[in-house]
Amino acid sequence: MATKRHITLALQLVVVALVLSIANGKGLKLGFYKKTCPRAEAIVKSITASKISLAPSLAAPLLRMHFHDCFVRGCDGSVLLNSTKNNQAEKDGPPNLSLRGFQIIDAAKTAVEAACPGVVSCADILALVARDAIQQIKGPAWPVPLGRRDGRVSIASESRTLPPPNANITQLKSLFASKGLNVKDLVVLSGGHTVGTSHCSTIASRLYNFTGKGDTDPSLDSDYVPFLKSKCKPNDRTTLLEMDPGSFRSFDDDYYTMVSKRRGLFQSDAALLDDKKTSAYVKLQAQSHGSTFFSDFKDSMVKMGKIGVLTGKAGEIRKVCTLVN
Known part of the structure; x- marks a missing residue:
């Protein structure tokens, strides 16, 4: 019986080790296709x-x-x-x-x-x-x-x-932690909002009905609200807003300047000012013109790219990306 228990325990430990290995991206490596598909x-x-x-x-x-x-x-x-x-x-x-x-x-x-x-x-x-x-x-x-x-x-x-665009800082920290990402990864990866657009519908409640009383989110810069309202009328579901007005097609550090001025588009952007660590990072990048942002972004993207990966014989190699084999 003792032998069987030891075998069972050993198998359980192997399974746990395998799961952790996969979750941490241990099966990934640079140049993985060097021999099998060099180009x-x-x-x-x-x-x-x-x-x-x-x-x-x-x-x-x-x-x-x-x-x-x-x-x-x-x-x-x-x-x-x-x-x-x-x-x-x-x-x-x-x-x-x-x-x-x-x-x-x-x-x-x-x-x-x-x-x-x-x-x-x-x-x-x-x-x-x-x-x-x-x-x-x-x-x-x-x-x-x-x-x-x-x-x-x-x-x-x-x-x-x-993570939803209306998430508060507690929700964001919890969601990122559940994926093995820390508070710094959260504020760094949020910097990806320096590029792209979003529909007016994602901020409609911030502008027109934040607490259900026809009010505006007080965390938004009051001088910025008229500009946003001029772009987005109530119930507008088609207009696109620039995430980082003026440079939404170029990857830069302007996002942190916008957030520090309380002009982040989403509540989740504004939420970065509600935590000591994330707020300090926002202010540092805004003041130093993104001195460490690119370097930090690289590190956090490598970490994110390893979340829960399937390696070895798990999963499959699809012939077509839209369909399972």
Whole structure:
């Protein structure tokens, strides 16, 4: 009996070690496809560069897509799967309906498949495209360890666990901690809002009905409110707002200046001023013109890209990114 118990305990420890290894991205490494598909990274970079040069506004959505993928089931490409008759997939969950740029992932996958069939995962391609797209708009380039495998499960309702734009600082810290990301990662990755746009509907309540009494969110700079209201009328669901007015297509440190002036677009941006650590970081970057932002962003993106990855024999290598094999 004692022997059986020891064997059972040993097996349990092996399983726990395996789960932790996968969760921490231990199976990933730089140059993973060096022997099996040596041109993979160059092919993805070339496709991304050609597409972003024609449509630079897609860089931000592609970065967001990678973030949304990693925060639901880990970085397993599940956000790329299409819904079926029997299942509504992540991309059709409310927070993901505004995602764009899937065609770039598909183009990169098609090109890589032509060179090395069945070798490179869609999850890895998404991680590479996000990095290459941001680099194309003069943002930082971070190392992308590879070896992710594709998940076979994608459920729309699970997208509700993504950090919402109206989250407070307590909720944000909890959500990031649940993914192995710390408070610094939270404030650094929020800096991704320096690029891109969002619909007026995401801030409608901040402008017109914050507490249900037709009021405005007091955390917004009162001098900035008229500008936002001139852009967004009540019930406007189509107009796009620049996340970082004046430089929403270039990756820079202006986001922190906006937040420090209480002009962050979302409540989740304003929430960064409600914590000592995040507030100090916002003010430091605003005052020093982003002296460490690019370097910090690289580090946090590498950490995020390792969340809950599937490696080894887990998952699969999809032939087409929108469908399981």
